[in-house]
Amino acid sequence: MTDSNNVPNSPDLSVHLKQAAPIALDVAFGCHRGELVALVGPSGSGKSSVLRCIAGLNTPSKGRVTCNGVEWLNTDQDLNRPPQQRAIGIVFQNYALFPHLSAMENVAIAIQDGGAEQRRKRAQQLLEAVNLGGLERRKPHQLSGGQQQRVALARALAREPSALLLDEPFSSVDQATRRKLQRELAALRRQMVHPIILVTHDLEEACLLADRICILHHGQSLQIGTPAEILSRPKHKLAAHLVGLTNVFEGEILEHRTSTKVTILRWLGYSLETLYRPELPVGQSVDWVIPPQHILFHQRVRPSRGERENPVHGVVAELIVLGDNASITMLVDKRDDTPIAFNLPTHVVHRNHLEEGDKISVSLQTNGIHMMLPEGIHNQ
Amino acid sequence: MDWPALAISLKLAFWTTILLIPLGMVIARAIAWRRFAAKGFVEALIALPLVLPPTVLGYYLLTLFSKHAALGSAYQSLFNAPLAFSFEGLLLASLIFNVPFAIQPMQRAFEAMPRDVREAAWCSGLSHWRTFLRIELPLAWTGVLTATILTFAHTLGEFGVVLMVGGNIPGETKTIAIAIYDRVQAFDDQQAATMSALLLTFSFVAIGFIYFINDRFKQRPQ
Helix, strand or coil: CCCCCCCCCCCCEEEEEEECCCCCEEEEEEECCCCEEEEECCCCCCHHHHHHHHHCCCCCCEEEEEECCEEEEEHHHCEECCHHHCCEEEECCCCCCCCCCCHHHHHHCCCCCCCHHHHHHHHHHHHHHCCCCCCCCCCHHHCCHHHHHHHHHHHHHHCCCCEEEEECCCCCCCHHHHHHHHHHHHHHHCCCCCCEEEEECCHHHHHHHCCEEEEEECCEEEEEECHHHHHHCCCCHHHHHHCCCCCEEEEEEEEEECCCCEEEEEECCEEEEEECCCCCCCCCEEEEECCHHHEEECCCCCCCHHHHCCEEEEEEEEEEEECCEEEEEEEECCCCCCEEEEEEEHHHHHHCCCCCCCEEEEEECHHHCEEECCCCCCCC | CCHHHHHHHHHHHHHHHHHHHHHHHHHHHHHHHCCCCCHHHHHHHHHHHHHCCHHHHHHHHHHHHCCCCHHHHHHHHHHCCCCCCCHHHHHHHHHHHCHHHHHHHHHHHHHCCCHHHHHHHHHCCCCHHHHHHHHHHHHHHHHHHHHHHHHHHHHHHCCHHHHHHHCCCCCCCCCHHHHHHHHHHCCCHHHHHHHHHHHHHHHHHHHHHHHHHHHHHHCCCC
16 A cells, blocks of 8 residues: 555645644644554544544644645635535544434435435445444444444445544454454455544554554654554654653664674673664764564573674563563663563473573664664754 | 413413524523633523522513613614513513523533534534534434423413513413412402412423423433
8 A cells, every 4th residue: 555656745635733732733744545544642642633633623723734635724824624625534432423313324414415315325335335234224322332333434434535534443342343343444445545544542553554653742743654664663762662662772873884884882881783874973872772572582492693693691670471472571781770671482481491580691683773863863 | 260361371481482492592502512701600690580589580670671771662662562561571571581491401402412423413514504403403302392391381380570570461461370369369269279270280291291201312322
């Protein structure tokens, strides 16, 4: 979907919002046709406000929203189309179905054109598309949470929208239903040509469904990128924390080795090899992060060659077994301020007779170390 | 049975309800959903007839209706008839003392409607007018019905304000409640008993119906 060959340069939905109150917003992002962009952030980060501004339910003090070349909002020109004049389909967090109407009527009421019979047929098709055939006559309170969500989705599509907005659509259902609905959305997406904006506080859900993720914090878009970029190449320390990366440390650029194309990072007493970043000046202090999957445990029973890659030594401060996996926190050089967290399969823990207090060694993979300039200094 | 008095009462109740319910709906909706500085003050003003002695309300209305007051003199010059002790004056008074009975049930009904349901209607392309007709009204109908019945029944039963503003003119301002008082004064116990029994039955059936409707339809999960 994000293949640059078939995506036009200007996004189909482009959003710029700025305001100081009542909720501070400073957000800019775009979403292409068929693309799903997830707005992710903790509660209070302004993600729902952004969605409401796109839908025309809130008006920011400054902003511009365009969709398919049509301006929906342009505060500079006092243009602010009401929701009725913006071709949006929206699924609300609690679905907001019309409680007095049947599933069929809930969908049919949003169909703009055609006679009663045509609208009924189209509503029937939409309900069947979301696997609700046979439940057309049920009222919302006679439907399960998952079924209500499907009606809400069918209603959102009924308007033939130019953009689909989903506000925490999976938050009100149980885990099993959520997984099922997520799979259905992923399948349904393949037929969709609209830009889709998904608001969620669940990063895992965003990574499953989104082509790109926009991290929001206090109403500010901190970083936009693919799930892989967001998770392994955060823009700065705050973005790293917001995506749940805990292995964030401070170090200093020691040197750039042009011959081997590596940059050496000074951290505690170690000289760590990292990917070549010549734009970072020698002596510059940087924040750096390593995702847990790039930390390799040195087996006690069977040493391997990989152990020469950035070896770091410490003691096991915490070992928690959670089913098949164990989460381990290691204190480097026994210092309390340098906890490195990583995961191991439980059988590896048992085979190595690993216990809290044991001395262990790990390798920090060169390509997993990501250096970030401190906040306030512009990253390249 | 004083049939002309009953006719006046029914006519007054009919016009009060017909005029007050649409007007009350606009006000109830605005108070339920809008935020404005004087909201508490406006709500207090609406509830005032509930606690104010009818004689006090009647006294002020009578003052307003007098030929020497702006309202009374304007009416006099427009229609060449006094507002006080006329059916029209009585209707105006009835509209005012019924304000809480008309507005409060509808206000509660609109307040109970989730905001996102209306927003979902707008986002489904429904105009504000269609949203009102297709979504808001069907969801608030128990409140509207309650307000209608309460306004009608309360108008039939109101005594103090009617006596103050309308007096006791047969065929013009003499309502059934006044007629009962009139009959008691004249020691005509049988007439008074018949009319009282009629009002009692009507009031009980009306209130009972309101409770039945609200109980029946509020129970249903929405």
